[in-house]
Each structure stands twice: as C-alpha cells, then as structure tokens.
Amino acid sequence: MRLWDPAAGAAAEAHDYIAAMLPDLAQHGLLGDMSPESTLEAITIADSLEEAVADADYIQENAPEQLDVKQRLFSDLDRLAPQDAVLASSTSALLPSAITEGLTGRARCIVAHPVNPPHLIPLVELVPSPWTAPETVARAESLMAEIGQTPVRVEREIDGFLLNRLQTAVLDEAFRLVDGGYASVEAVDACMSDGLAPRWSFMGPFETIDLNAPGGVRDYVTRYQGMFMRLADTMRYSADWTGAVLDTVEAGRRARVPEKDLRARQMWRDRKLMAHAAFRHGQN
Numbered sequence: 001m002r003l004w005d006p007a008a009g010a011a012a013e014a015h016d017y018i019a020a021m022l023p024d025l026a027q028h029g030l031l032g033d034m035s036p037e038s039t040l041e042a043i044t045i046a047d048s049l050e051e052a053v054a055d056a057d058y059i060q061e062n063a064p065e066q067l068d069v070k071q072r073l074f075s076d077l078d079r080l081a082p083q084d085a086v087l088a089s090s091t092s093a094l095l096p097s098a099i100t101e102g103l104t105g106r107a108r109c110i111v112a113h114p115v116n117p118p119h120l121i122p123l124v125e126l127v128p129s130p131w132t133a134p135e136t137v138a139r140a141e142s143l144m145a146e147i148g149q150t151p152v153r154v155e156r157e158i159d160g161f162l163l164n165r166l167q168t169a170v171l172d173e174a175f176r177l178v179d180g181g182y183a184s185v186e187a188v189d190a191c192m193s194d195g196l197a198p199r200w201s202f203m204g205p206f207e208t209i210d211l212n213a214p215g216g217v218r219d220y221v222t223r224y225q226g227m228f229m230r231l232a233d234t235m236r237y238s239a240d241w242t243g244a245v246l247d248t249v250e251a252g253r254r255a256r257v258p259e260k261d262l263r264a265r266q267m268w269r270d271r272k273l274m275a276h277a278a279f280r281h282g283q284n
C-alpha cells in the first residue's frame with residue numbers, strides 16, 4: 001500500500017500514526033498473520049500522486065469533504081491511474097454522481113464510505129453512481145471483505161448514504177431531548193451506551209425487534225407501531241444544534257472530559273474498540 005498527501009509531512013505523519021497503533025492492534029490479535037514490522041513494511045510513502053497510483057488495482061481517496069476538491073482529484077486519478085483500477089472515495093455524504101459525472105472512467109468509480117475510526121469499525125458503505133459498473137461494486141466488495149471489513153451495498157445513491165442517515169435520526173433526537181430539558185447529556189449518552197448499543201453491537205434494529213416479540217417482527221409492529229408513530233409525530237422538527245443546546249452539550253462533555261484530555265479519550269475509545277473487535281473476531 002502507498003500513501004500520498006499534498007501537505008508536506010502529512011503522509012509521514014500518517015505512517016507514524018499507523019506505526020504507533022500497530023503494537024496495540026497486534027496485542028488484540030487484529031493483525032491476522034502479520035506482525036507490526038511486516039505490516040509497516042507493506043506501507044510506503046509516495047512522493048507524488050502519480051507514483052502513488054502507478055500499477056495500483058484499487059485507490060481510496062481521503063481528501064477534504066469538499067466537492068470541488070474531490071472532483072479535481074478524481075479527474076487527476078482518472079488520468080493517472082491504470083485504466084482497470086477501481087477509484088473509491090471515502091466521502092461521508094457527497095453523491096458519487098456529483099464527484100464523477102464528467103469522467104471518462106466513471107464506470108470504475110464508487111464511494112466506499114468508512115466509519116471513524118476506519119481501522120477499528122468494520123462497516124464500509126459501497127455507494128454506486130448510476131454509471132458505476134457492477135464489476136466495480138463487486139471488486140470493491142471483494143477487497144473490503146478480504147481485508148476484514150464489512151461491506152454493505154447501497155442499492156442507489158442517496159444523500160448521506162445509510163449510516164449517516166441513521167446517525168442523523170439518533171443525533172437529531174438526542175439534541176431535541178437535551179434542548180427540551182428532558183435529559184442531561186450523560187443520560188442521553190447512557191441510553192445509547194447502556195441501553196440500545198449493547199443490543200445493536202451485534203444485532204441491527206430489524207433483528208432486535210424481530211426478537212422482541214413472541215411472533216417476530218410482524219407481531220412487534222402490530223403491538224408497537226402505534227406508539228412509535230405517536231412518538232414520530234413529536235419529532236417532526238429539529239432543534240438548532242448550534243443554538244443554546246450546543247453550549248449545554250459541550251458543557252456536559254467538558255465536565256466529563258476536559259478538552260486537554262480529548263486525545264487521551266480517543267485512545268481510550270480506540271482501545272475499547274480494539275477489545276470489542278477482538279471479541280467479535282473470537283465469535284466468528
């Protein structure tokens with residue numbers, strides 16, 4: 001694998017970041033049959049975009065979430081990369097059609113959206129544009145599965161794809177509840193971390209409700225649809241996330257983790273995710 005970044009030192013910084021996390025990943029059994037040393041040897045730094053993509057089979061761009069930047073980058077990639085290389089974007093919500101429409105090689109382009117932190121969260125959303133070739137989707141899916149990720153196919157492009165649309169529903173209600181004074185930041189977070197997340201850490205929402213009624217999902221919907229539709233009617237507005245509620249949320253978060261400790265807390269998160277990933281691997 002080759003890394004390239006136009007910012008001086010950024011690729012080397014990424015290489016150093018990867019090197020620093022490899023021992024923890026190895027300790028959790030997450031490097032497969034490779035060692036930190038052999039893993040790092042497989043990651044080199046290219047001096048130019050052209051060098052980075054030379055003889056590549058698959059290219060993943062991680063440029064800033066700005067449409068014009070991605071459009072220019074994909075145009076360069078389409079010109080420089082081997083014709084049969086898959087060109088994938090990490091974009092969180094930009095439509096692949098908007099990024100690639102004008103490209104000669106647009107059939108080999110796709111969105112392969114990872115989830116933060118991508119090396120510890122397996123999901124990758126594969127989002128084709130209307131002109132993405134089925135073979136491109138299949139090749140991206142095969143590569144992601146081969147490296148231990150969980151590729152999911154978005155059947156056709158939609159703003160925000162799947163994960164961030166689902167995350168929007170949860171975050172919008174979280175802000176509404178705190179904005180309305182119904183709950184503290186901690187209480188809302190606990191509802192997820194100690195309520196919904198344990199079930200959702202190995203089951204999705206449909207499997208969860210299918211197992212939550214004697215007769216399965218149809219029984220569940222018959223029993224509870226009225227309640228959920230009544231609640232949905234109270235959610236037809238959004239709180240202003242940048243309003244006073246943001247001060248409340250930030251105060252709640254800073255009371256738990258001072259800003260100076262955010263990096264340490266991210267390391268805490270990553271080690272929790274490594275343990276969770278090791279547990280999941282042990283279950284397979």
Ligand SMILES: NC(=O)c1ccc[n+]([C@@H]2O[C@H](COP(=O)([O-])OP(=O)(O)OC[C@H]3O[C@@H](n4cnc5c(N)ncnc54)[C@H](O)[C@@H]3O)[C@@H](O)[C@H]2O)c1
Pocket residue numbers: 004005006007010061062063064065066069073090091092093113114115116117118
């Ligand atoms: N950070 C995550 O975990 C995460 C998760 C999912 C999706 N994404 C998506 O990945 C992309 C990058 O996000 P980020 O948070 O890492 O951004 P970032 O701003 O931290 O890093 C972007 C990098 O792109 C480089 N860059 C700038 N112009 C470039 C160009 N023309 N070609 C190549 N590289 C260029 C910058 O130097 C910088 O190092 C965004 O589209 C984002 O939505 C990020």
Ligand SMILES: O=C(O)[C@@H](O)[C@@H](O)[C@H](O)[C@@H](O)CO
Pocket residue numbers: 091092114115116117163164167
């Ligand atoms: O929570 C997430 O990881 C998602 O919202 C991502 O898709 C999103 O790209 C952020 O990580 C932005 O970095």
